[in-house]
Amino acid sequence: MATVKLSFSPAPVHVRTARLVGVAVARRAGVREDLLDEVRLAIGEACTRAVALHRQYGLADPVYVEMSDTGGYTVRVVDRAPIEAGLGLAALGPDELAKESLSEDALTTGVGFALLAGFVEDLQVRPVDEGVGTEVRMTWPAGRA
Amino acid sequence: MELSLATRAVGEHTVLEVGGEVDVYTAPRLRERLLELIDGGARHVVVDLGRVDFLDSTGLGVLVGALKRLRSAGGSFALVCDKEPLLKIFRITALDQVFPLHPTVDAAIAADSTGA
Numbered sequence: 001m002a003t004v005k006l007s008f009s010p011a012p013v014h015v016r017t018a019r020l021v022g023v024a025v026a027r028r029a030g031v032r033e034d035l036l037d038e039v040r041l042a043i044g045e046a047c048t049r050a051v052a053l054h055r056q057y058g059l060a061d062p063v064y065v066e067m068s069d070t071g072g073y074t075v076r077v078v079d080r081a082p083i084e085a086g087l088g089l090a091a092l093g094p095d096e097l098a099k100e101s102l103s104e105d106a107l108t109t110g111v112g113f114a115l116l117a118g119f120v121e122d123l124q125v126r127p128v129d130e131g132v133g134t135e136v137r138m139t140w141p142a143g144r145a
Numbered sequence: 146m147e148l149s150l151a152t153r154a155v156g157e158h159t160v161l162e163v164g165g166e167v168d169v170y171t172a173p174r175l176r177e178r179l180l181e182l183i184d185g186g187a188r189h190v191v192v193d194l195g196r197v198d199f200l201d202s203t204g205l206g207v208l209v210g211a212l213k214r215l216r217s218a219g220g221s222f223a224l225v226c227d228k229e230p231l232l233k234i235f236r237i238t239a240l241d242q243v244f245p246l247h248p249t250v251d252a253a254i255a256a257d258s259t260g261a
Contacts, residue, residue: 012170019199037230044201048169094242100213104206111238112202118237 002029002069007062010054015047018065022075029069029142038119039073039140045112046077046136052109053081053134072122073142080133147171149196150178158254159187164196167204175204179211188220191253200231205240212244221245223253 004025008014022043023036031039043065050063064078092110096102116123122139148171149164159182167175182190192208194200212222226232227248235241247253 012168015169016166040199041201041234044168044199048201048203051169092239094239097209097238097240098213098243100217104210107209108202108206111205111240114238115202115234 004067006065010051018047019044025067029073050079074139077136158189162193166199168201169203172203176207193225
């Protein structure tokens with residue numbers, strides 16, 4: 001078993017670092033090459049979502065990312081924003097996406113969730129066990145030879 | 146790779162070539178450039194994603210923003226993209242039904258000029 005933990009200040013510039021680390025660990029864990037683009041995108045979306053929530057609520061707390069290769073490759077992205085903000089996301093249809101009244105932030109949130117749901121077969125979004133916040137948990141098949 | 150942005154005019158069309166990574170950090174620069182072009186009078190904009198190697202929801206949000214702005218100004222907006230990983234992103238988000246997507250800049254301009 002190997003675990004890599006990363007926590008970063010909720011700033012957009014660090015999301016790329018989280019993506020790079022997440023993909024490097026996925027490769028080490030034996031995630032198939034052709035899945036790595038999806039792993040990169042999904043980790044990026046989960047971290048972007050966490051950073052956006054921290055900024056929205058004025059939270060300086062770091063975003064926490066944990067990568068582990070026990071029983072597949074699992075990435076947990078944990079934010080500390082109030083739970084009602086993090087749950088209950090819904091994917092938007094093409095008519096809604098093109099609506100003038102839909103704000104860019106709302107659109108980005110909906111599209112980000114559609115990407116997570118579309119690219120991660122094993123996705124869970126749930127309240128953290130302790131304290132305030134939400135955990136996005138993503139698992140991909142991995143097998144190190 | 147950092148974001149790169151280059152603009153050229155092709156007849157009535159303004160082509161914005163985007164390269165590198167479009168994400169939550171770099172997307173504001175793409176938004177600014179698109180706004181500059183539109184505020185500067187560009188009405189028919191083609192964004193060439195041929196050299197983009199990463200595009201996230203923030204980048205997609207910026208592109209939709211430009212599409213809406215141009216449509217309400219009586220203009221047009223099209224994307225050039227022929228990379229399967231990026232096309233998959235458009236399909237999964239249903240944005241392939243929102244954007245005119247073309248494999249080449251020539252095809253985008255030709256389709257736009259004929260009103261297709």
